Amino acid sequence: MKKLLRYLKPFKKQVILGPLFKLTEAIFELLVPTLMAHIIDRGVGRSDLPYVWKMGALIVGLGVVGLGCALTCQYFAARTSQGVGTLLRQDMFKKIGQLSHRELDQFGTATLITRVTSDVNQLQVAVAMLIRLVVRAPFLVIGATVMAMTIDLKMSLIFLAAIPLIGLTLYVVMKKTVPFYRTIQKKLDRIGTVSRENLEGVRVIRAFSRQEQEKARFDDASGDLAGTSVRVGRVSALLNPLTSIIMNFGIIAILYFGGYQVNSGALSQGQIIALVNYMTQILLALVVVANLVVIFTKASASATRVSEVLETVPSIAQQPGAAVPAPTAGCPKVQLRDVDFRYFTGENALTDISFAVQPGQTVGIIGGTGAGKSTLVNLLPRFYDAVAGTVEIDGQDVRQWPLDALRAQFGLVPQQARLFTGTIRENLLWQVPDATDEQLWRALDIAQASEFVQKLPQGLDAPVQQGGKNLSGGQRQRLTIARALVGMPPILILDDSASALDFATDAALRAALARIEGSTVFIVSQRVSAIKNADLVLVLDDGQLVGSGTHHQLMDSCQVYREICLSQLSEEEAAQ
Numbered sequence: 202m203k204k205l206l207r208y209l210k211p212f213k214k215q216v217i218l219g220p221l222f223k224l225t226e227a228i229f230e231l232l233v234p235t236l237m238a239h240i241i242d243r244g245v246g247r248s249d250l251p252y253v254w255k256m257g258a259l260i261v262g263l264g265v266v267g268l269g270c271a272l273t274c275q276y277f278a279a280r281t282s283q284g285v286g287t288l289l290r291q292d293m294f295k296k297i298g299q300l301s302h303r304e305l306d307q308f309g310t311a312t313l314i315t316r317v318t319s320d321v322n323q324l325q326v327a328v329a330m331l332i333r334l335v336v337r338a339p340f341l342v343i344g345a346t347v348m349a350m351t352i353d354l355k356m357s358l359i360f361l362a363a364i365p366l367i368g369l370t371l372y373v374v375m376k377k378t379v380p381f382y383r384t385i386q387k388k389l390d391r392i393g394t395v396s397r398e399n400l401e402g403v404r405v406i407r408a409f410s411r412q413e414q415e416k417a418r419f420d421d422a423s424g425d426l427a428g429t430s431v432r433v434g435r436v437s438a439l440l441n442p443l444t445s446i447i448m449n450f451g452i453i454a455i456l457y458f459g460g461y462q463v464n465s466g467a468l469s470q471g472q473i474i475a476l477v478n479y480m481t482q483i484l485l486a487l488v489v490v491a492n493l494v495v496i497f498t499k500a501s502a503s504a505t506r507v508s509e510v511l512e513t514v515p516s517i518a519q520q521p522g523a524a525v526p527a528p529t530a531g532c533p534k535v536q537l538r539d540v541d542f543r544y545f546t547g548e549n550a551l552t553d554i555s556f557a558v559q560p561g562q563t564v565g566i567i568g569g570t571g572a573g574k575s576t577l578v579n580l581l582p583r584f585y586d587a588v589a590g591t592v593e594i595d596g597q598d599v600r601q602w603p604l605d606a607l608r609a610q611f612g613l614v615p616q617q618a619r620l621f622t623g624t625i626r627e628n629l630l631w632q633v634p635d636a637t638d639e640q641l642w643r644a645l646d647i648a649q650a651s652e653f654v655q656k657l658p659q660g661l662d663a664p665v666q667q668g669g670k671n672l673s674g675g676q677r678q679r680l681t682i683a684r685a686l687v688g689m690p691p692i693l694i695l696d697d698s699a700s701a702l703d704f705a706t707d708a709a710l711r712a713a714l715a716r717i718e719g720s721t722v723f724i725v726s727q728r729v730s731a732i733k734n735a736d737l738v739l740v741l742d743d744g745q746l747v748g749s750g751t752h753h754q755l756m757d758s759c760q761v762y763r764e765i766c767l768s769q770l771s772e773e774e775a776a777q
């Protein structure tokens with residue numbers, strides 16, 4: 202929490218002045234019971250109407266000025282809390298953008314969303330309360346006790362007995378409930394995960410008629426949260442009755458002992474009423490203190506979660522002295538030497554991978570589900586770092602490359618065709634913002650997408666809805682291929698990105714790709730037809746490179762490749 206205090210710095214003025222205004226309001230509030238006592242004793246007691254009017258006007262005046270102070274403080278608190286929230290969200294968003302895939306995998310999307318939204322909200326509430334109530338509430342407790350002492354020292358003993366009792370009650374209730382507030386935050390994450398999966402996978406859920414099971418999963422997550430909240434609520438519900446009982450006993454004591462004092466003339470009726478009012482003020486202030494403890498406990502759990510994100514050091518960062526290597530004749534475009542890789546979950550996803558690819562070659566990567574194909578291509582633009590061995594581009598370890606320059610080498614078509622809200626043109630301009638229409642149409646031509654884009658009434662300016670959901674799966678895939686082609690990148694990676702294309706379009710796409718000059722192309726696919734004509738075919742099996750060579754070489758030498766080919770093609774087709 203301490204580390205986040207720096208976010209208050211830009212709001213120093215508000216953080217200092219806000220509580221001062223609130224303090225002024227509290228002082229006025231403390232004066233009111235004493236003024237009321239005067240009105241009762243002098244004004245009402247002696248039928249002095251002008252005095253009642255004068256003091257009444259004074260109380261109203263104090264109320265108006267107090268209101269002004271409270272509103273000013275409220276304004277400062279709102280500005281500061283909103284400002285701190287905005288800065289925190291901006292920094293978190295920036296940091297999440299810098300995190301490598303490893304850290305993103307470790308956190309998980311749902312918790313990151315909860316942290317940027319709900320946890321930051323919690324901190325905003327804490328900041329507002331810090332300005333509005335942290336000084337005011339304890340001040341009222343102490344101030345009201347002191348005021349009671351100035352009225353009558355003996356009677357104030359009742360206060361000194363009641364306050365620790367109320368304090369003890371608050372302490373016991375807090376001790377029982379506070380640990381739960383931390384778990385509640387985690388349970389919110391779980392609801393986030395289930396909701397997200399359901400919203401994103403709504404079609405699959407309906408197709409498999411899994412609504413009931415998913416509803417049960419959601420009910421389970423929300424029931425779990427509700428259960429904890431109810432447990433907290435049950436204990437917290439004791440707070441008000443218990444403190445009220447103690448306070449009312451205090452008031453009874455004031456009236457009882459005060460009655461004797463009034464009879465003996467040591468105290469006036471007005472003073473008794475003032476003492477009762479001070480007792481009420483103390484109770485209300487202590488309840489506020491209890492709420493503050495809850496708010497700050499929640500905020501401290503949120504602060505830890507927010508800090509975890511902000512303090513995560515991205516494992517993939519540009520090294521000092523990183524530079525683009527000078528071109529060397531005969532140097533492979535891509536080379537892997539003895540590469541091992543594992544995800545944070547533990548086991549090796551790739552083991553001892555070595556191969557070299559010459560510039561302009563087309564490389565096919567084939568293998569069963571989970572063999573490590575996507576993992577392999579994700580190492581090339583340094584989405585992940587190898588745990589052993591080296592990945593080299595143009596003869597230089599990717600870790601020695603400036604990150605931007607390295608990523609600019611690649612045109613990536615991921616497995617899931619993701620488009621962003623905007624127009625087709627805006628989506629195509631991602632890598633090369635100043636690309637001409639001619640470049641865009643050329644990319645669309647190669648990606649076999651120009652025909653359908655031409656048919657759209659707005660052409661390149663046709664709108665793309667969130668995630669591209671107004672387009673078909675095949676259209677989305679073609680646009681993501683075109684997006685990667687716009688800059689004619691030196692290395693193009695197509696990660697199983699033709700799966701939604703029919704065979705004829707897939708073949709036309711591959712023929713068009715083969716005509717591109719200069720680009721080194723990686724085609725990841727489970728279809729033999731997609732990689733058969735590649736200059737180099739890499740065969741992966743359970744994270745190992747079990748074969749590399751041309752189709753014909755592999756048909757003779759690699760058992761796994763032969764089996765894959767013969768499961769999809771006839772002997773004659775495979776032999777062609």
Ligand SMILES: Nc1ncnc2c1ncn2[C@@H]1O[C@H](COP(=O)(O)OP(=O)(O)OP(=O)(O)O)[C@@H](O)[C@H]1O
Pocket residue numbers: 306544545546550568569570571572573574575576577697727
């Ligand atoms: N983000 C991740 N975190 C943890 N493990 C992962 C992650 N991504 C992949 N894996 C694991 O790594 C292994 C290789 O996965 P990868 O996605 O590279 O396979 P693939 O050959 O591309 O499979 P497919 O053809 O089904 O896409 C699998 O066992 C998978 O469970």
